[in-house]
Amino acid sequence: MNRTKTVTPVLPTAGRAGSPQPRRRLPGADHAWASRLLNDRNALLLGLILLAGFVMSLLSPYFLRVDNLLAMTQYGAVLGLLALGQTLVILGGGGGIDLSVGSTMSLSGVVFGLTAVSLGLDPWIAVLVAVVAGVLLGAVNGLLVTVVGVPPLIATLGTLYLYASAALVLAGGVDINGFDRSGFAQLGQSAIAGIPTQVLLILLPAYGVLAFVMHRSRFGREVYQVGSNQLAASLTGVRVARVRTSLYCISGGLAGLASVVMASWLLNAKPTAGTGMELQAITIAVLGGTAITGGVGRVSGTFLALTLVVVLNSGLQLAGVSNTWQIGLLGAVLIASILLQHLLGRARR
Amino acid sequence: MTTPVLEAHGITKRFGATIALSGVDLVVHPGERVAIMGENGAGKSTLMKIFAGVYAPDQGMMRLQGEPFAPTAPAAALAAGVSTVYQEPAVFGHLSVQENLHIGRQPRRRFGSIDRGQVAQQSVALLESLGLPGAMARRRMDSLSLAEQQQVLIARTVADQAKVLILDEPTSILTDAEADELFRIVDQLSAAGTAVLYITHRFDELHRVAERFVVLRDGALVGEIREPDREQLLAMMGGGEGTSKLEQAQEAGSPTSHEVNQDGPAPTRTEQRPASDTEVVLELDGLSVDGLFDDVNLQVRSGQVVGLYGLVGAGRTEVALTVFGNLRPTSGRMLLHGKPYTPRSSADALRAGVAYLPEDRKIQGLFSHMEVGSNLSAAALRTLTRWGLVRRGEESALVRRWSERLRIKAAGPDAPITSLSGGNQQKVLLARAVSTEPRLLMLDEPTRGIDVATKGEIHRDIHDLTTAGMAVLVISSELPDLLALADVVHVLHEGAMTATFHRSDATPDRVLRAAMGVAA
Numbered sequence: 001m002n003r004t005k006t007v008t009p010v011l012p013t014a015g016r017a018g019s020p021q022p023r024r025r026l027p028g029a030d031h032a033w034a035s036r037l038l039n040d041r042n043a044l045l046l047g048l049i050l051l052a053g054f055v056m057s058l059l060s061p062y063f064l065r066v067d068n069l070l071a072m073t074q075y076g077a078v079l080g081l082l083a084l085g086q087t088l089v090i091l092g093g094g095g096g097i098d099l100s101v102g103s104t105m106s107l108s109g110v111v112f113g114l115t116a117v118s119l120g121l122d123p124w125i126a127v128l129v130a131v132v133a134g135v136l137l138g139a140v141n142g143l144l145v146t147v148v149g150v151p152p153l154i155a156t157l158g159t160l161y162l163y164a165s166a167a168l169v170l171a172g173g174v175d176i177n178g179f180d181r182s183g184f185a186q187l188g189q190s191a192i193a194g195i196p197t198q199v200l201l202i203l204l205p206a207y208g209v210l211a212f213v214m215h216r217s218r219f220g221r222e223v224y225q226v227g228s229n230q231l232a233a234s235l236t237g238v239r240v241a242r243v244r245t246s247l248y249c250i251s252g253g254l255a256g257l258a259s260v261v262m263a264s265w266l267l268n269a270k271p272t273a274g275t276g277m278e279l280q281a282i283t284i285a286v287l288g289g290t291a292i293t294g295g296v297g298r299v300s301g302t303f304l305a306l307t308l309v310v311v312l313n314s315g316l317q318l319a320g321v322s323n324t325w326q327i328g329l330l331g332a333v334l335i336a337s338i339l340l341q342h343l344l345g346r347a348r349r
Numbered sequence: 350m351t352t353p354v355l356e357a358h359g360i361t362k363r364f365g366a367t368i369a370l371s372g373v374d375l376v377v378h379p380g381e382r383v384a385i386m387g388e389n390g391a392g393k394s395t396l397m398k399i400f401a402g403v404y405a406p407d408q409g410m411m412r413l414q415g416e417p418f419a420p421t422a423p424a425a426a427l428a429a430g431v432s433t434v435y436q437e438p439a440v441f442g443h444l445s446v447q448e449n450l451h452i453g454r455q456p457r458r459r460f461g462s463i464d465r466g467q468v469a470q471q472s473v474a475l476l477e478s479l480g481l482p483g484a485m486a487r488r489r490m491d492s493l494s495l496a497e498q499q500q501v502l503i504a505r506t507v508a509d510q511a512k513v514l515i516l517d518e519p520t521s522i523l524t525d526a527e528a529d530e531l532f533r534i535v536d537q538l539s540a541a542g543t544a545v546l547y548i549t550h551r552f553d554e555l556h557r558v559a560e561r562f563v564v565l566r567d568g569a570l571v572g573e574i575r576e577p578d579r580e581q582l583l584a585m586m587g588g589g590e591g592t593s594k595l596e597q598a599q600e601a602g603s604p605t606s607h608e609v610n611q612d613g614p615a616p617t618r619t620e621q622r623p624a625s626d627t628e629v630v631l632e633l634d635g636l637s638v639d640g641l642f643d644d645v646n647l648q649v650r651s652g653q654v655v656g657l658y659g660l661v662g663a664g665r666t667e668v669a670l671t672v673f674g675n676l677r678p679t680s681g682r683m684l685l686h687g688k689p690y691t692p693r694s695s696a697d698a699l700r701a702g703v704a705y706l707p708e709d710r711k712i713q714g715l716f717s718h719m720e721v722g723s724n725l726s727a728a729a730l731r732t733l734t735r736w737g738l739v740r741r742g743e744e745s746a747l748v749r750r751w752s753e754r755l756r757i758k759a760a761g762p763d764a765p766i767t768s769l770s771g772g773n774q775q776k777v778l779l780a781r782a783v784s785t786e787p788r789l790l791m792l793d794e795p796t797r798g799i800d801v802a803t804k805g806e807i808h809r810d811i812h813d814l815t816t817a818g819m820a821v822l823v824i825s826s827e828l829p830d831l832l833a834l835a836d837v838v839h840v841l842h843e844g845a846m847t848a849t850f851h852r853s854d855a856t857p858d859r860v861l862r863a864a865m866g867v868a869a
Binding site: 216217218219221222224225227228229231232233234235236237238239291295296 | 673675694695696698699700705707712713714715716717718719723727728730731733734737738739741781
């Protein structure tokens, strides 16, 4: 419509396809940093992380010790992989969501266990098998959504149950133990220069690759296009179904990778390893600024949100706050961060 | 003189640092029909939204029938008697017409349940009082055409006992015949005492819709006149700065005037047109898609503009979508550069050198969360990619080149696309299509809802592109525009081609008759 002339002056931004939120200049704030702080969700998250870190260091004297800070990140690796996949699926729009990531992780974990223990194959081959299994499970979701036309919420709710029970059936209802091959446990239990191996060698590289792909590649651009306006995307030559299916495959593959990290950490494959993790993954994606309607958000936001959640969880643990409070706090942070952004947004108008 | 139904004094509205309206006065009497005119961004819509309770003015006061009027929300304005019908009908598609007519004020039975019998009865009576078919009442809202939906919304304002009816570019989605029906209804309402405020960009309909013409420019009232004198209105809207805008507007509005360039008189189009010696880029041979259109035959040559005219629903857009690979022909064939052409997707079409500017800017065109640059480069992205990565240097060069060439007014390539005016958004989409350097360019309603000056610019751009050898297929509901642009006009009526006119023998009357299926 020609009359909806938004009189929004624009900040000169760094021109990334991955930063599509329109920003408004603060009246009276000429410093770019001042408006950034209030306009940029990443800056908000960073502020919250610092605040949480400060509070936690008051609650527990151990919190700020380097070894603790590094150990903390260990807990984030599995959740981080799932949240990154979730972010991509949601970014792709069309109501995209992957409720099955937790079950996908459980099932690929069992596949991993069976390959490595029951078949006795080399654990590194089993890693590959687990990731491929994850991709295939993701492909089922993607095809259900794009080819059959099942709404994502329903399709992945269905596979959530299917994959969960398949994991239990395959594992015979018990944990698969017996990973003690040399080298493999290194992944989940060792550290390089104090940084847990699964963070350094899996989570950070995965994040780096995804951030690069989303910012620089044509595929990344197409994800934002599809998420922003699928009709317009298809009319500019984007193969919408293919892009969306790929996103589910990536999410599944990352869940497969997460299952390997989990197994190498606990040295067993639990058929219920991922139960409940899908909702945490969604929470982190949304906390990171991914619009649930798609097209808006950045993987860096998800990464910061993950950091915030990890700081809160481990800080509370150190301070001896009961587990039951931690989940509640996550919910509170999610709502508070959205409220804060709304209030700041309103104050500026 | 009667009491004015609506008075506004010193209305001022700011958005951040931008002043959208400054000290606007307007007095409207019952039954008066007032056209509000101005270019995009002149403040027309803002003023209407203040009347409608969407925005509160920063300064100024309003009276409705002599009483102070300061609506705090659209519902308050509606209750007070100010109704608005927006450009695109906002309806409850899954409900019936009669339910839509009664949303929010259903007649109740004793225990609070809805009295359906009365709903039906009142609806039929209401529709028939406006000369509309009463049988419409039972149909589902989304089974209606846009024109019919608009009629239902206007009927609703009658039920609301609107004293002031605001129509925001109501004819931009209508064909000429449908617009005539709208004018009839508006006349009837105005005769019954409803004041009508009317926003339009179409000069040809001015004398039909209003007896008073109020012009806004840059948020301020420029003045008003009582005769729809095109020259005078354009001068008021454009601010009299130079004549270029005026000339462009003339070119846009009138099929007979010659194209005038700022740099000096350009040759007239008829002189310049290669008649039939250039290469045939697209040929449709008995092309049909079941249920949409049947046996369409046409050729588009390099350097030629071919127009496709027809009422909404005649199958024009569907023809373009078939050529663009989004619909499968059920019979007939397409030839591109003389070779069989069977695109299976937009991607295929783009690769073959066919580009398409879709008809609905917002729904089919814009990536509203993204920036100007990534919106512009979207269709050409394929050619800017290497090893799967977007080559940013080439991308920004392409964006810069086309922004300059089409004179897109934006804060920069990183500005959100939503920060642009509608006309500039449309230019970005045009740039998106032409930046793929297509051999065949299909433009679906390229100037819908765009201010006069931008419309003239877009016409000039299309002309430049064809001079450079592009083949262009233009679909438009605005007959003067189409006649000004096209060398050949094909007319579709209910999916069938009813006539073909050459530039010399295409008169509005003959084209319209063919479009309505009336023998010439």
